[in-house]
Amino acid sequence: MPSRFTIKPVAAALLAAAVISGPVLADDTFKKETTVLPGRSITPHEEARISTVAVKVLRHIADARGKLRGDAPDVEKAKSELDQAEKLLDIIQAALPTTKVKDRIWVAKKHLEYEDTQEVLPDLVPIYAGLDELVSYVPTAKAKGHLNEAKQALEKGDKPKAREKLEATDDALLYVEADLPLSSTRHLVSQAKVDLDKGDAKTADQALVAAEDDILFVSVSLESPLINAKAALWRAWQDYELGEKDYAKADLSEAVKHLERAAKSEDAVARKAAEELVSKVRDLNQLIETGDKGVGAKIESSWRRLEALSERNAEYISTGWERLRAEGAGKKDLIEAKLQLAYARIDHQYDKDDAAAKVDLAEAKGYLDSAAGEVGPNRKAQLEAVSNLVNGLEQALSQGGGKAGNAKDFHQAEMRLEALIRQS
Numbered sequence: 001m002p003s004r005f006t007i008k009p010v011a012a013a014l015l016a017a018a019v020i021s022g023p024v025l026a027d028d029t030f031k032k033e034t035t036v037l038p039g040r041s042i043t044p045h046e047e048a049r050i051s052t053v054a055v056k057v058l059r060h061i062a063d064a065r066g067k068l069r070g071d072a073p074d075v076e077k078a079k080s081e082l083d084q085a086e087k088l089l090d091i092i093q094a095a096l097p098t099t100k101v102k103d104r105i106w107v108a109k110k111h112l113e114y115e116d117t118q119e120v121l122p123d124l125v126p127i128y129a130g131l132d133e134l135v136s137y138v139p140t141a142k143a144k145g146h147l148n149e150a151k152q153a154l155e156k157g158d159k160p161k162a163r164e165k166l167e168a169t170d171d172a173l174l175y176v177e178a179d180l181p182l183s184s185t186r187h188l189v190s191q192a193k194v195d196l197d198k199g200d201a202k203t204a205d206q207a208l209v210a211a212e213d214d215i216l217f218v219s220v221s222l223e224s225p226l227i228n229a230k231a232a233l234w235r236a237w238q239d240y241e242l243g244e245k246d247y248a249k250a251d252l253s254e255a256v257k258h259l260e261r262a263a264k265s266e267d268a269v270a271r272k273a274a275e276e277l278v279s280k281v282r283d284l285n286q287l288i289e290t291g292d293k294g295v296g297a298k299i300e301s302s303w304r305r306l307e308a309l310s311e312r313n314a315e316y317i318s319t320g321w322e323r324l325r326a327e328g329a330g331k332k333d334l335i336e337a338k339l340q341l342a343y344a345r346i347d348h349q350y351d352k353d354d355a356a357a358k359v360d361l362a363e364a365k366g367y368l369d370s371a372a373g374e375v376g377p378n379r380k381a382q383l384e385a386v387s388n389l390v391n392g393l394e395q396a397l398s399q400g401g402g403k404a405g406n407a408k409d410f411h412q413a414e415m416r417l418e419a420l421i422r423q424s
Contacts, residue, residue, distance in 0.1 A: 053088050058212060060085035061189070065208050073201045082189050089186050098173045101130035105170045108150075112163055117154040120162070124151055127169070134173075143172035185214045226270060226313060229258035230306040233281070237299040240288070249285050252299075256282050269336070273309055277302055301350040308342035315421055330374035331421060334383075337367035338417045341390065345410040354397050361394045375420075382420055389413040 064081035067074045093099065108123035127147060131140045150165035188211035195204035236251035259281060262274035281302055287295045315335045344360035347353045368387050375383055393409055 053091055057085050057088045060088070061208050061212055065205055068201045068205050075196050075201065079193055079196055082193050085189055086186070089182065089189070093182060098134065101127060101134065102170055102173060104130060105166055109163055109166050112159055117157045117159060117162060121151070121154050143169045146172055185211045188214065224313065225258040225262035226274070226306060226309055229255045229262060230303065230310055232258060233299060233303040233306060237296065237303055240296050240299060245288050249288055252281055252284050269339070270309060273305065277305065297350065301346055304346050304350060305343065308339055308346070312339045330371035333367040333371035333374065334417060334421045337364045337371065338414060338421065340364035340367065341410070341414055341417065344393070348397065349407060354400065358394065358397050361390060361397070364390055379420060382416065386413060386416045386420065389416065
């Protein structure tokens with residue numbers, strides 16, 4: 001079980017300063033050559049000093065944009081500023097909560113090149129432990145599922161299958177609140193340098209504007225009410241399953257507090273979802289008091305809805321990069337379709353409400369139809385395949401009984417839609 005206290009990623013501390021106004025404090029002892037070694041602990045003192053990194057990234061990007069202004073842009077000085085920004089982004093990346101796990105996965109894959117599969121099995125132990133540490137704020141179920149399959153392959157001596165499943169474990173950790181925008185920021189800075197090499201200062205500046213958007217957005221999203229509510233609900237669920245009812249009630253109260261904040265969001269979808277969850281989660285405390293046996297399932301259902309909303313949040317983080325990519329057309333509809341598909345899965349599998357699941361699937365189909373008119377020709381076949389899967393789920397729910405959609409059917413549709421979103 002995760003710690004009783006809310007675990008917050010180091011990335012939040014690193015990036016929190018990005019939204020603090022006022023002058024940046026100088027620190028002559030801070031060197032850009034400083035590195036955060038993957039896997040080692042970050043002390044509070046180190047974390048406090050490194051927390052200025054995000055602001056320094058923004059300063060270098062802003063300085064680079066400044067060098068590109070006027071009739072005579074200084075391309076070389078702008079590129080020098082971007083070089084410094086990239087070094088600082090390396091430091092932030094190394095301190096991400098997923099980095100340690102990813103490094104351990106890399107070690108296991110490397111060992112597969114020259115070790116017997118039985119010798120590689122112990123490498124999975126710290127990977128499992130790392131996933132358990134992440135679970136309070138990062139969805140790790142997909143990663144753990146792939147890791148279980150890697151373990152089975154190693155036990156059977158199947159190296160190719162083990163490598164494939166380790167790579168899938170690694171990929172499953174890419175799509176989280178922090179990794180996506182940081183990866184996007186790095187891509188945008190790199191793209192700006194390519195544009196400068198071509199002598200296109202205007203396009204480079206556009207990329208840097210988007211980079212600023214991304215790194216500011218992640219600092220806000222990691223501390224967002226939805227993320228904190230999700231973490232609190234996870235703890236409540238685990239505490240309740242362990243019989244710690246007082247802890248569970250305290251965590252539910254904390255979740256309500258964060259959901260009430262989320263219910264004030266300017267994002268209409270998130271606001272509506274939070275409003276609906278506030279009353280549901282608030283009622284769970286009373287159900288615990290009365291000894292209702294279905295409380296655990298109700299907490300899990302609420303957590304899974306927040307998990308889906310959290311993934312939606314992460315998918316929107318790449319908005320800055322999307323501005324510059326023509327193939328990003330239709331991405332918004334794809335993201336909303338995936339959310340409705342997740343809701344359908346939750347209504348069907350956890351709430352046992354197929355009537356609601358049918359409504360969710362109808363909503364998902366509407367978004368997919370809208371996206372079909374916007375995506376490029378190279379992605380139409382993939383989108384059609386997803387639509388066919390959703391149609392199949394809808395038919396299965398209508399038929400009811402043993403033919404109703406199962407977890408594998410929903411999972412396949414969501415994974416294909418997630419792949420489409422990543423390509424957008």
